[in-house]
Amino acid sequence: MIKLVIVFLTLYATAAVAVLEVTVLKKDENAFPIVISPFSVKGDAKQGEVIAHIMRDNFNRSGEFNASSADYIVTSQIDFGKWQAQKIEAVVIGKLEQVSEKVFNVEIELLDIYSRKTLYAKKFAVHDSGIRRITHYLSDQIYFALLGEKGSFDTRLAYVTVVDKGKRKREYRLEISDSDAQNPQTILRAASPILSPAWSPDQNKIAYVSFKNGRSEVFIQYPFMRRKTQKLPYFDGIASAPAWHPSGESIVLTLSKGGNKDIYSYHLKNDKLTRLTHDTGIDTEASYSADGERIAFTSNRSGQVQVYIKHLKTGKINRATFNGSYNAKAVFSPDGKSLALVHRVDRDYRIALLDIETKDLTIMTENKLDESPFFSPNGGMIIFATNKGDSGVLSVVSILGRETFELASKSGEVREPNWSHYSK
Amino acid sequence: MLKIIPLALSAILLSSCSSTVEELYQKVAPRPSVVNVEDRASATEESIIAPDSSRFESEEFTGSHERTYSQNSALKAAVGELKNTGIKFVLNFSYDGSEINEFATQEIIKHANFMRDNPSINLRLEGHADERGTREYNLALGENRALAVKEVLGLYDLSSRVEVVSFGEESPVIQLHDENAWQQNRRVEFIYQ
Numbered sequence: 001m002i003k004l005v006i007v008f009l010t011l012y013a014t015a016a017v018a019v020l021e022v023t024v025l026k027k028d029e030n031a032f033p034i035v036i037s038p039f040s041v042k043g044d045a046k047q048g049e050v051i052a053h054i055m056r057d058n059f060n061r062s063g064e065f066n067a068s069s070a071d072y073i074v075t076s077q078i079d080f081g082k083w084q085a086q087k088i089e090a091v092v093i094g095k096l097e098q099v100s101e102k103v104f105n106v107e108i109e110l111l112d113i114y115s116r117k118t119l120y121a122k123k124f125a126v127h128d129s130g131i132r133r134i135t136h137y138l139s140d141q142i143y144f145a146l147l148g149e150k151g152s153f154d155t156r157l158a159y160v161t162v163v164d165k166g167k168r169k170r171e172y173r174l175e176i177s178d179s180d181a182q183n184p185q186t187i188l189r190a191a192s193p194i195l196s197p198a199w200s201p202d203q204n205k206i207a208y209v210s211f212k213n214g215r216s217e218v219f220i221q222y223p224f225m226r227r228k229t230q231k232l233p234y235f236d237g238i239a240s241a242p243a244w245h246p247s248g249e250s251i252v253l254t255l256s257k258g259g260n261k262d263i264y265s266y267h268l269k270n271d272k273l274t275r276l277t278h279d280t281g282i283d284t285e286a287s288y289s290a291d292g293e294r295i296a297f298t299s300n301r302s303g304q305v306q307v308y309i310k311h312l313k314t315g316k317i318n319r320a321t322f323n324g325s326y327n328a329k330a331v332f333s334p335d336g337k338s339l340a341l342v343h344r345v346d347r348d349y350r351i352a353l354l355d356i357e358t359k360d361l362t363i364m365t366e367n368k369l370d371e372s373p374f375f376s377p378n379g380g381m382i383i384f385a386t387n388k389g390d391s392g393v394l395s396v397v398s399i400l401g402r403e404t405f406e407l408a409s410k411s412g413e414v415r416e417p418n419w420s421h422y423s424k
Numbered sequence: 425m426l427k428i429i430p431l432a433l434s435a436i437l438l439s440s441c442s443s444t445v446e447e448l449y450q451k452v453a454p455r456p457s458v459v460n461v462e463d464r465a466s467a468t469e470e471s472i473i474a475p476d477s478s479r480f481e482s483e484e485f486t487g488s489h490e491r492t493y494s495q496n497s498a499l500k501a502a503v504g505e506l507k508n509t510g511i512k513f514v515l516n517f518s519y520d521g522s523e524i525n526e527f528a529t530q531e532i533i534k535h536a537n538f539m540r541d542n543p544s545i546n547l548r549l550e551g552h553a554d555e556r557g558t559r560e561y562n563l564a565l566g567e568n569r570a571l572a573v574k575e576v577l578g579l580y581d582l583s584s585r586v587e588v589v590s591f592g593e594e595s596p597v598i599q600l601h602d603e604n605a606w607q608q609n610r611r612v613e614f615i616y617q
Contacts, residue, residue, distance in 0.1 A: 193591070193594040193595075195559055195560065195563070195592075195594075196559070196560060211591070211594070214589060215589045215590075216563055216590065216592075237567060237588070237590075238563055238564065238567050238590055240560055240563050240564075241560040241563075254560065254564065256564070256567055259567070259571045259588075261564045261567070261568075282561065282564040282565065282568065284560050284561055284563075284564045285558060285560045285561060298558070298560075298561050300520075305520065305557070305561060326557065328557060328558045328561050329558040329560065329561070342557070342558050344557075349556060349557065368601075369555065369556070369601070371557075371558050371559065372558070372559070387601070390601075416559070
């Protein structure tokens with residue numbers, strides 16, 4: 001899985017942009033107390049602090065941990081009793097040794113304070129351009145060693161920023177970043193709106209909706225390849241709401257052939273278009289379950305806006321939401337058991353979690369205009385767009401209902417978040 | 425699809441166009457070539473301007489929205505002037521609604537008559553939604569609103585001259601978050617070209 005020296009893909013035709021401001025909203029008192037000690041360093045000391053710092057931020061953003069540093073470098077001669085007295089449950093220690101200008105040897109160890117055992121240890125060499133990425137990978141490993149489930153650190157975000165240029169002109173940017181909002185890159189700039197970015201399962205492509213030709217059309221862009229952006233077929237109306245099949249071989253999208261908005265599947269290899277819904281009302285915002293066997297979509301077929309699930313093998317369509325007059329834009333949790341969706345409460349639009357089996361609906365947020373929910377790849381968090389003051393920001397809530405962090409742009413609005421799958 | 429709802433049932437489904445078709449006539453009518461019945465009857469003009477149904481279908485099929493404009497410079501000038509008038513025709517809609525009530529139907533019929541009197545002019549209907557609800561659903565809703573207007577124009581055989589696009593909630597006229605802004609943002613704009 002992990003290579004000795006990771007070589008990084010470069011982005012083509014992009015410019016470095018401002019990093020979104022990350023604000024950790026609340027540290028939970030009951031969150032897992034962990035210490036990530038400063039690393040002992042031979043050579044460039046800066047990189048040692050970079051690793052420990054990124055790791056602490058990762059754990060604190062997850063909402064599951066209360067991560068702090070130590071006043072001194074903790075080594076394997078650790079005083080377990082002392083940390084136990086401070087109610088710390090795990091300590092991460094590390095060593096960094098510079099072996100050449102650009103290459104470092106890294107050693108990391110996760111110690112359980114109560115059992116006094118090593119839960120995870122790793123030794124490897126890394127190129128300095130790979131330190132950020134490797135730290136996310138290690139954070140995922142430590143997260144797994146402690147909680148028995150995957151983290152969502154070595155992943156990427158995609159989102160749209162909007163900057164007001166005055167005189168009713170706006171600039172829309174499609175941006176991608178690491179899961180901690182670092183390393184942001186603009187992959188598309190436009191004077192017209194950009195909607196619904198969606199990472200492909202292999203994390204090499206992004207599908208999105210652009211109005212650059214005066215109407216909504218779906219495009220696929222290859223941010224890491226020198227390859228032309230591909231336009232998906234459209235007819236006389238709108239083409240929008242793209243979502244990937246888990247195989248990465250096809251996309252579901254909304255087309256309004258003859259004015260009737262239905263869900264279609266478009267196969268990228270043979271260009272075959274398959275119609276998946278046949279209602280005279282609006283059918284849109286489809287998304288696949290992780291096994292590819294179901295799609296959830298929004299429809300007003302009942303006269304209200306509600307979420308439906310189609311079982312693709314049987315062709316059977318069931319209404320999924322019965323609570324409230326407006327439920328839309330549902331996405332499946334990675335385990336396929338629940339949907340995150342936009343739910344109207346009185347006059348407000350909030351993010352809710354629906355248990356598909358029991359139909360229990362839990363409202364997760366308390367804002368007025370929340371939209372575009374999307375699960376972190378481990379299913380532990382939901383990222384969504386909301387308004388703060390008069391500007392759009394991204395917010396993340398844990399599925400236990402704890403607000404965890406917020407992503408804001410200094411220069412404008414952020415919206416339309418999408419979280420990638422795990423890196424390959 | 426088209427529902428003509430009695431006014432009594434649909435209290436404020438639609439408000440009036442912000443400009444009247446009469447104003448439009450005043451801007452364009454002085455140009456004799458535009459509304460002159462003799463000009464309309466001239467064979468060359470007619471064949472270019474009023475496409476037959478087969479041409480319409482092929483146009484829909486290829487997705488091409490290019491239209492053949494008259495070479496007549498006077499007409500061109502009229503269309504140009506129309507673009508520059510700054511007159512905006514807007515129909516507003518109810519929350520999550522795309523119904524056309526009787527009053528709105530009357531307004532649309534005035535546009536139908538205007539288009540028949542000015543066969544070189546085409547119409548672009550832009551559907552919009554307010555910011556509430558999801559962006560993709562609103563994109564669909566905006567198209568439904570524009571299609572509902574087009575359906576009335578279709579009763580006058582004008583479908584081939586009407587282009588429908590939707591911007592959903594992406595292009596509000598008022599960037600505020602209150603009832604008045606939402607009401608004005610739920611609209612179809614008539615753009616003559």
